[in-house]
Amino acid sequence: MNSIPFADLDELLHAIQDRIDDGDLAAVVEAVAPATAEQMTALFERLPLTQRAVVYRLLPKERAIDLFERLSPGIQSDLIRGLQDSEVAAIFIDLDPDDRVWLLDELPAAIAPRLLQGLSEKERQLTAGVLGYPKDSVGRRMTPEYVSIRAASRVAEALRRVQDRLDEAETVYTLPVLDGGRVVVGVVSLRDLLRADPDAIVTDVMRPAQVVTAYRDAEEAARVCTGMRLLAVPVVDKEARLVGMLTIDDAVKILELEETEDAARQGGVEPLRRPYFATPVRSLVASRIVWLLVLAVGATLTVQVLSVFEATLEQVTVLALFVPLLIGTGGNTGNQAATTVTRALALGDVRPRDLGRVLARELGVGIALGSLLGLLGGGITAVVYDPRIGSVIGLTLLAVCSMAATIGGIMPMIARVLRVDPAVFSNPFITTFVDASGLVIYFLIAKAILQI
Amino acid sequence: MNSIPFADLDELLHAIQDRIDDGDLAAVVEAVAPATAEQMTALFERLPLTQRAVVYRLLPKERAIDLFERLSPGIQSDLIRGLQDSEVAAIFIDLDPDDRVWLLDELPAAIAPRLLQGLSEKERQLTAGVLGYPKDSVGRRMTPEYVSIRAASRVAEALRRVQDRLDEAETVYTLPVLDGGRVVVGVVSLRDLLRADPDAIVTDVMRPAQVVTAYRDAEEAARVCTGMRLLAVPVVDKEARLVGMLTIDDAVKILELEETEDAARQGGVEPLRRPYFATPVRSLVASRIVWLLVLAVGATLTVQVLSVFEATLEQVTVLALFVPLLIGTGGNTGNQAATTVTRALALGDVRPRDLGRVLARELGVGIALGSLLGLLGGGITAVVYDPRIGSVIGLTLLAVCSMAATIGGIMPMIARVLRVDPAVFSNPFITTFVDASGLVIYFLIAKAILQI
Structure with missing residues (x-):
């Protein structure tokens, strides 16, 4: 075997780009011939849009189809747009019926009838059978070509x-x-x-x-x-x-x-449809800006909560010092619970009907975590600042952790009950929610204990 | 086929627990006989520790091994502890060499030699071959039983x-x-x-x-x-x-x-070794408390930063109102970048040597996001509060978003270069880091513009 080691992907990439620039297509054929399947896929994710179609056309037919089937749906549809109609039709015929449906789900709806037209009667029927099942159902992902x-x-x-x-x-x-x-x-x-x-x-x-x-x-x-x-x-x-x-x-x-x-939504990003380097910077911005805006609007709640307590803050400025620490800890506790429960839902370890059991467990975990952190944080603050401030911090940590773990745990459950993706109640979403409620709790406790 | 539909898992679970309590083992055999493989796995994740061994002993040999191979490593080792030595040895002999190694990786080291002793010379050699490769290498996960x-x-x-x-x-x-x-x-x-x-x-x-x-x-x-x-x-x-x-x-x-x-670490939780309901509440607490404490200690940085600027806060209390909004937005931006890059690293779309390219892209994304949010947030604040406060908020959003996206993007890259799990620089970790630096930026900009 004469294959190029994977560490040399960059070398291969540059060699191919140079040869395309020189117009030396025979040399491109020679360069990709010994590449492994793994390298070819990585190469296609990193080649600029227009060069992908050039290289694709140079591949032997069987190798081209093999490669196509392994590309991510986003890259597939980019490639399709770079090829001529007759080339697209030829690829479409060679795909398995279920892979055809994956591709159709990615392409503009107007293209589908034309592509289906190009199939033989039997292939068209097989493909239509798969297309007949709802999106997200396994019927749409199964192969109708089996031996029974x-x-x-x-x-x-x-x-x-x-x-x-x-x-x-x-x-x-x-x-x-x-x-x-x-x-x-x-x-x-x-x-x-x-x-x-x-x-x-x-x-x-x-x-x-x-x-x-x-x-x-x-x-x-x-x-x-x-x-x-x-x-x-x-x-x-x-x-x-x-x-x-x-x-x-x-x-x-x-x-x-x-x-x-799931990973993207948990981090408050719209999922990318292409690998990282195949995604233009403006698409990266687009995948993030909407959530950032939604969360920023949510965060104006914290400004409002603090405005309500502005007089208290002016009287006891030291309270402001602990705001980031307290809401940060609340956010972390909420994220931890949401992460654990979201993953358990994805794996099927937890089901929607377990709502009550999850609530009870997470409340228990939250109280345990809040007691530990509250004793520690309250104790240290009492020594460094003042015992009354210490008790405010301690009690707030207890209350905020208990609330955050419970909310973080049940939010994904509620999403699943409402039949939306549990990861939509992302960690940033939970953080923002917990921030605002945490501030209310903090100032209520402070006013009660400090009698202001 | 006489199988029980999956929706009735709870029914099956309760039926089995009741029959075990009654000591009617024949009825347990009857109850599990028609259960599908999927139900049996779910059942074992939800049965209390001691009852798992009881049910396991009642299964026909082939079914028992099939089930064992499908259980998660944590549940496997729990089950092993509930069985007698001779039973464990019998299971061990029936496993494939690579599955034996999975199990050995879970069990206390002292048990391994005894179990290996029970194997035939040939099986022992096959297993030892797999055991000879380093942890986390594919050599340790391959099967040595192939046909060439x-x-x-x-x-x-x-x-x-x-x-x-x-x-x-x-x-x-x-x-x-x-x-x-x-x-x-x-x-x-x-x-x-x-x-x-x-x-x-x-x-x-x-x-x-x-x-x-x-x-x-x-x-x-x-x-x-x-x-x-x-x-x-x-x-x-x-x-x-x-x-x-x-x-x-x-x-x-x-x-x-x-x-x-990865999902757990990203959320700042130590990964659970068992499915959610098979994990006791005290283990849930243990999986979270260490990270919470580390992050809380990190968050005391924010208290210190705010102490430094306490005089400024006393002069212009209104600055305190925007603290959660500004650091929240910074945290969200950092999380988004970290989430995207961590996933791309996991999928192999991004490699350690791409550090420079990732840095440039994320800085670009951060500046774009920061400009959009800064114009919007600064403009609104200028109208609602005061133009000078508005320019402080706008500039802070620009600076914090640019910094947060860059740090969020390169932290996982640096982790990979240092050969640690990129997810260790979890979202809560990045949030805490960004919180403290964001506060410094905020107050420096405020002091410069408001001339205090």
């Missing part, structure tokens, strides 16, 4: 059936077993078929099937596939009849995009 | 070789092709072998191999596997000789644990 086995057949027959369909199916390693009514009664792996007695009946060698229904949320279905360590999961309709298969590589793709979205 | 194909063999021979080793190997669907010196020269899928001419030479039907070296970081190697949509990736030594295979289900398991860790 009749429950009553013998192992030798089943193997012949697989052998005859090796070219058509997206997966042949996990085979759904159907009864006469197309209901999934089990699954059998190709490995099990190969090691079974050829005269055995399939029902004797199959295993119980873990299935998902086509309308189930794609992320949940993907977690079933990866969590159960299955190479593919049969997707069924409401009558338990087979309609497709979710393969593990698609499950992984679904989860990776979801993770990226 | 000689490059010079014919397809029919290769298929016979696979057929003979169906029981031994962890994966038989992706087959590494080796030359005489055990160097990987390509891979061939079982599907390609089945559809090839039996007399063809393997080198004519194989594809170029995407390999990873055994010392490469496990997360990176897992991303190669999932990103390239491969069912398995050959793992090689420094001389490109095959030492094992990384299978996609293990790649997914590696990534899921890494994502959970």
Whole structure:
């Protein structure tokens, strides 16, 4: 193997850009020939928009399709825009039906009918079947190209059936077993078929099937596939009849995009649709400005709260010194709870109906954390400043931590109950909310204890 | 199929707990018999510690091992502690060598030699081979049980070789092709072998191999596997000789644990080793208190900064009103940048050597965001309060946003350069840092403009 080590990606990138600038396309062909699949993907994420189409055209057909399938949806749609209609149609025909739907979801709606037109009748029907399921459902991510086995057949027959369909199916390693009514009664792996007695009946060698229904949320279905360590999961309709298969590589793709979205939302950023360096600076600004504005408007609440207590502040300026510390600690406590619960929801460890249990646990955690911090912080303040200020700080820490952990814990639960993404109640959102309520608590406690 | 729908997990859970309390173990056997793999995993995450071992003992052997392999490492080690030595030894023998290493990494070191002692000579050697690679390397996560194909063999021979080793190997669907010196020269899928001419030479039907070296970081190697949509990736030594295979289900398991860790660290929480409800409240408190204390100590910086400017505050109390808004916006901007860059690093879209480029981009983004917010915030404040206060707020927003985006963007890069987890510079950490520096900027600008 003559491949270039990955550390030399920059070298490869520059070599290719120089050769394109020189107009020496033969040299570009030579430069990319030994690159690994991993390098090609990274290369396409870093090449400028216009050069991607140039390099793509120079790849041998099979390599080009392989690469296309591995690019992120955003890069795919950029590339499509850089190619001519006939080239796009050719790519579209070569994709699997489920990959076609991924791509259609990215492209302007007007293009879809034209692309579907270019398909054979059979391919069009397969693609339309997948397109018929709602967005975010696993039906839209499954492959309709599978090999199924009749429950009553013998192992030798089943193997012949697989052998005859090796070219058509997206997966042949996990085979759904159907009864006469197309209901999934089990699954059998190709490995099990190969090691079974050829005269055995399939029902004797199959295993119980873990299935998902086509309308189930794609992320949940993907977690079933990866969590159960299955190479593919049969997707069924409401009558338990087979309609497709979710393969593990698609499950992984679904989860990776979801993770990226969740991570972004948790940080108060709109998810990027392209890798970092393929995203222009103005898109980075756009992905952040809306949330920043929303949060800044929310933060004007803190200005208003402080205005209400301005007289108190003028009397006891020392109270102002602790504002960032107190609301910062509250925000951190809220973030911690929200982070933990959001991740548990994503993994399916916690479900919406657990709301009460989560509330009780997080309140308990908040009281424990608040007591520890309150004793420590209040004690130190009492020694350094004044015992009355110390008790204000201590009690505020207790109250703010208890409130923040509870709110941070239940916000994501409430989002899930309302069927919105729990990560929408992002950490910055919770911080802003906790900041304002924390200030109210602080000044009420201060006024009560200091009698002002 | 007689399985219980997933919505009835709570019912199943209560039924099992009631029957255990009644001592009616036969009824427990009956209750779990129709449960799906998905339900069994969820059940084990929610059963109290002592009841897990009871139910586990009642499962048929094959089902028990299947379940064990799917449990999270924390739950596995809990379960091990609840079982007797002979039971543990029996589980250990049935695991694949790489799963044994996962488990050993969780258990107290003293147990390892005893468990390894119970293995056959061959199994012990296989396991020791995997154990020999450093923590966090892919060598420690690969399976040493694979079927390899000689490059010079014919397809029919290769298929016979696979057929003979169906029981031994962890994966038989992706087959590494080796030359005489055990160097990987390509891979061939079982599907390609089945559809090839039996007399063809393997080198004519194989594809170029995407390999990873055994010392490469496990997360990176897992991303190669999932990103390239491969069912398995050959793992090689420094001389490109095959030492094992990384299978996609293990790649997914590696990534899921890494994502959970990253999500936790980003939120300023130590990662939990068990699912949410399997984690006692005191462990939740423990996972948060250390970071909260560290951050609270960091936040005392803000108290000190404000003390320095206490005279200014007493003169112009109105300045105090904007403190939470200004440092909140700075924190949010820093979090956004850190979130984006941390995720890009995790996905491999950004590498440590891109430090300069990231710095330039984030500074640009920060200036753009700061200008927009500064004009808006400064303008509104000028109208509502006073033009001079307005210009203080506007300029502070510009300066704080520029600083925060830059720091938020490069902190994770610096962490990666120093070879620590980028998520360690968590959002709360960045917030605390930005809070203190933001206050200094605010009061310096205020003193300059208001001439106090």
